[in-house]
Amino acid sequence: xxxxxxxxxxxxxxxxxxxxxxxxxxxxxxxxxxxxxxxxxxxxxxxxxxxxxxxxxxxxxxxxxxxxxxxxxxxxxxxxxxxxxxxxxxxxxxxxxxxxxxxxxxxxxxxxxxxxxxxxxxxxxxxxxxxxxxxxxxxxxxxxxxxxxxxxxxxxxxxxxxxxxxxxxxxxxxxxxxxxxxxxxxxxxxxxxxxxxxxxxxxxxxxxxxxxxxxxxxxxxxxxxxxxxxxxxxxxxxxxxxxxxxxxxxxxxxxxxxxxxxxxxxxxxxxxxxxxxxxxxxxxxxxxxxxxxxxxxxxxxxxxxxxxxxxxxxxxxxxxxxxxxxxxxxxxxxxxxxxxxxxxxxxxxxxxxxxxxxxxxxxxxxxxxxxxxxxxxxxxxx
Numbered sequence: 001x002x003x004x005x006x007x008x009x010x011x012x013x014x015x016x017x018x019x020x021x022x023x024x025x026x027x028x029x030x031x032x033x034x035x036x037x038x039x040x041x042x043x044x045x046x047x048x049x050x051x052x053x054x055x056x057x058x059x060x061x062x063x064x065x066x067x068x069x070x071x072x073x074x075x076x077x078x079x080x081x082x083x084x085x086x087x088x089x090x091x092x093x094x095x096x097x098x099x100x101x102x103x104x105x106x107x108x109x110x111x112x113x114x115x116x117x118x119x120x121x122x123x124x125x126x127x128x129x130x131x132x133x134x135x136x137x138x139x140x141x142x143x144x145x146x147x148x149x150x151x152x153x154x155x156x157x158x159x160x161x162x163x164x165x166x167x168x169x170x171x172x173x174x175x176x177x178x179x180x181x182x183x184x185x186x187x188x189x190x191x192x193x194x195x196x197x198x199x200x201x202x203x204x205x206x207x208x209x210x211x212x213x214x215x216x217x218x219x220x221x222x223x224x225x226x227x228x229x230x231x232x233x234x235x236x237x238x239x240x241x242x243x244x245x246x247x248x249x250x251x252x253x254x255x256x257x258x259x260x261x262x263x264x265x266x267x268x269x270x271x272x273x274x275x276x277x278x279x280x281x282x283x284x285x286x287x288x289x290x291x292x293x294x295x296x297x298x299x300x301x302x303x304x305x306x307x308x309x310x311x312x313x314x315x316x317x318x319x320x321x322x323x324x325x326x327x328x329x330x331x332x333x334x335x336x337x338x339x340x341x342x343x344x345x346x347x348x349x350x351x352x353x354x355x356x357x358x359x360x361x362x363x364x365x366x367x368x369x370x371x372x373x374x375x376x377x378x379x380x381x382x
Contacts, residue, residue, distance in 0.1 A: 045091035045105045048117040052126045056113050060126035063135040065142060066255050067168075070106075070118040072145040077108055077116060084110045120167045121147060156226060156235045156262070159252070166248045168234070168256070176223035182341050183217060183354060184327075185334055191325045192221075198299070198322045199260055200230055205293040207284065207320055208301045211308060212327030215355030218303045221327075222262065231299075232259045241269045244283035253287075253296045261287075266302040270311050289320040329353050 040050040052060045077085075087109040095102045105119040114134065115126040123142055125135040147170075157168045180192055195208055210218050226233050234256065236244075241263055243249045253259065263269065269284065286292045288300050299322065304311070308326070316324065329351035330338060336348045338357050346360060 046089055046107055048107060048115060048124060048126060051107065052115050055109070055115075058113075058128070060113075060115070061129055061132065061135075063125040063127070063132075063139055064122065065139050066122045066251075067147050068121055068123050068142055069145045069147050070121065070123065073123050073142050074103075074106060074118055076141065076145070077118075081108070081110065084112075084114075086111055120169070122167075156233050157256075159234055159236050159240055159249075161240050161243065166240075166243065166246075166252050168252065173223055173226060175227060176220060177227070178220070178224045179341075180224075182334075182338055183220070185330060188325060188327075191323050192225075195225065195323050196228055199225075200228075202258055203297045204299060205288060205297055206299055206322040207288040207315060208299070208322045209311070209315065209324040210301065210303045210327065211305065211311075211325075213329075213353065214305055215353040216327035216329065217354040218327050219264070220354065222264075222301070222303070229260060232256055234259050234261045236261060236263045238263070238265050238268060241266070244269075244287065250292070250296075253298055258297050260299050260301065262301045262303075264303050265305070267304045267306045267310070270302055270304060270315060285314055285320070288315075289317075330357070 040046055040054045049060065049062070052058075085108055089107040089109075090103045091105040092101050092103045094100075103118075105117070108116040108118075110116065112131060112134075113128050114131055116138075117124040117126070123139070125138060127135050155170055156173055157170045160167050160169055180189060184192075198204055198206065199208075210221070212218060253261075284300065284302075287296065287298055302315075315321070329335075330353070331351055332348060335350075335352040335357055338354070339346055339348055339360065342358065344357075344360060348357075352360075
């Protein structure tokens with residue numbers, strides 16, 4: 001029997017509340033689990049819905065809440081529902097930073113056919129219809145444990161995709177404090193001021209495009225920028241960016257209003273639709289200036305290395321775009337200023353990238369235009 005067939009049968013039960021059909025369905029699942037090797041595990045640990053059906057031989061009702069501090073939720077359940085707990089199943093890992101073992105998934109089995117799953121930043125309660133009010137009351141309590149918008153100044157929330165769907169994982173960033181007047185050309189200073197002003201404005205929208213050759217400081221600037229923002233910053237890898245308009249992704253944005261979405265190496269999803277029919281430009285347009293943007297108030301930062309000519313022109317309309325900047329090599333004067341600031345005893349005669357200046361001690365001088373000052377031989381690049 002296929003999964004679709006099972007879902008059809010379940011739907012009939014829910015719609016028609018047929019007692020006979022319920023009994024037959026329960027008999028079927030008893031035989032189904034007895035005769036077939038059905039896995040109750042996902043790629044991480046126990047899969048809650050399959051485990052519930054395995055344990056109680058019935059389809060559960062499900063109540064769910066996201067953006068919850070699961071450690072506080074765990075403590076509440078232990079302290080207030082301890083007498084009702086029959087079993088606890090946990091998948092744990094050792095956190096080297098905290099020097100302690102922590103759980104990444106906990107499943108409480110309560111009496112009266114109730115199962116509570118805690119993982120990531122969500123709580124899911126699986127129960128019978130008779131326990132609806134219990135689940136509703138519990139979630140109202142746990143809703144008080146909502147994770148704050150931004151917990152640390154230098155923090156980014158990685159959007160990951162697993163069998164359970166999309167999930168947010170907050171990670172600390174190494175603090176990056178820059179003197180922009182030294183690390184970037186002068187024309188970037190007003191652009192940075194505009195970006196920070198708009199990204200710290202509540203209920204705003206729009207897109208920031210940061211592009212340029214590798215080594216020019218795009219990622220370094222992003223680290224610096226994150227520390228100056230009051231909003232929660234969500235990081236979306238290109239591999240997950242294809243899910244931009246999936247219902248799960250929209251739900252995630254609804255749970256995180258007024259967020260800043262960062263997409264690094266975004267060439268493929270921004271490419272002109274005439275060149276790449278598989279690009280996600282339409283999705284970006286909807287999020288940055290469509291009807292969805294009025295509801296979600298999400299702002300987007302896209303970084304890329306490719307030529308601007310390959311990017312869809314619709315993304316660069318004035319009403320939609322907050323700012324656009326091309327990072328390039330520092331002028332000879334700026335390169336010399338940064339080199340001196342970093343403590344190098346060198347003379348520079350050509351424009352250079354930040355990466356070339358920072359790593360000049362391991363680079364080939366004729367290729368970079370770096371000249372040693374002192375008694376060592378000086379070789380000039382043409």
